[in-house]
Amino acid sequence: MSAARTPAPTTPRRELGAFLRSRRDRLKPETVGLPDTPGRRTPGLRRSEVAGLAGISTSWYTWLEQGRVGTSEQVLRSVARALRLNSVETAHVLSFVEESAPPTWAASWASPNLLTLVRTMDPHPAVVLDPHWDLIAWNAGYAALLTDPARLRPKERNLLWLVFRWPPARSLLADWERDARALLGQFRARAARVPQDPRFAELVGEVLADPHAAHWYEQRETAGYQPAVRRFHHPVAGPLRLRYVKLAAVEEPGHHFLAYLPDDPATEEAVRMLTATG
Template sequence: MTTAADFRRRELGAFLRAIREHVDPADFGVVTTGRRRTPGLRREEVAAASGVGLAWYTWLEQGRVQTSREVLEALARTLRMARDERRHLLALGGYVADDAAEDDGAVEWLRPMLDSWPLTPALVLNRRYDVLAGNAAYAAVWPEPALSGRPNLLLTLASSHRLEEMLVPEERFLYELFLRFRVRADRYPDDSGVMERLRELRPDLDHWWSCRAVREFGSWPVTVLSGGHRLRFTCSLLQPDDSTTVLVQAPADVETRRWVELRSSA
């Protein structure tokens, strides 16, 4: 009987073979003379460049063996895989792509979208809800978390007295985010970064965790007090992939839109 693990191993092997056969050997410094029987790189060329044995690599492409994250990372580097290809390779191997390079790649491809929302505060978060980037509208409305140093949004909301005074009611924003974070934490128990953030949050938010409430989709309202103004936003979380979240805060009335526009252009 074919198991899910068997299926993933076969898919991983087929994926490696497809990538290997579609690369140009000249791009990898391989000098070719005459016609090669194998399109792209040969197995022995990939194995040697990745520091693994030819027999082991052959078995990997045949879906006969499971391998470590380190080997998959080496193969991804050897084959110069793009971000999405590397993430797919790791997922087929049963690993979560959660390193700094992954975060940087998310910011790079989402930055144009953030900057196209001049009146809508928005943040890019990773799976741990660390703040990776934000736009000018966010900086105009929110004093923290800062857009540098990659602070954690949940930890900041749970500990900031300034934000506590700005938010009406102060717990709603944090609670809605926590419900969605709980979904991620339950689905990725092997992600050490997620579990580390959870341990940091648990002392203050244990009552929320114990009730096991979750929410994955849907928007919620938030009111922010700033400079004597009551700003109203509708918040939503977008998930362009399984490791990245975009927090969008759309102005809910004309007064809020005008205020954000004035502050963003100041």
């Protein structure tokens, strides 16, 4: 296993600036109705062009990319429109508005209510994630579908780690590249707001040892959660189709309850068989 790469220290403002710069570089002048003049040395739009489209000064936009200033939601919405950001990217940019306080999270433990919910979901796989996506509670169905987290070292009990660093994941997940890329985008959007959080930094450094993750992370891709059907090639149960359901735990901010629900009768039967024989 290759050594983990530790990301360079950063701040929310620098994270925002780097993201805006990456989106400016990919935007072609003709896309926003500007002439593509000969001899352009900028891969995408110039800073002055983005500033003009957003209705702000070039100096202010430059400082924004350099991470030297914060700004308002109104300005960031204008910049997002100028850069033709999609809804997920716009939401990511707006998460950096400094009027909203950085997230604060409680300790990583699951309440009795969440523990009861996870247990009663059996045989359907279910798990509770803390704000860093560490697995803090799971049922027999989850252990049978993937692996029993109790067999992993504590720092390996993490959803992102399982997808990128647990070798069986690439054969278990039928659409590994699609699912892994989307998951990393969601995680990046979450971690960017607290770049000095040691657990986030530790996980990013570990995951970047994977070349796919390193490439996608370098592109500063972000993603939002989308309900979807995940396909599995299980070594015992065979092909499975499971609907991925995610619920926020209101009583425990930052925690989420995940369940994998059968999408067809064959999967329902296979899931019950897995738990019965596990």
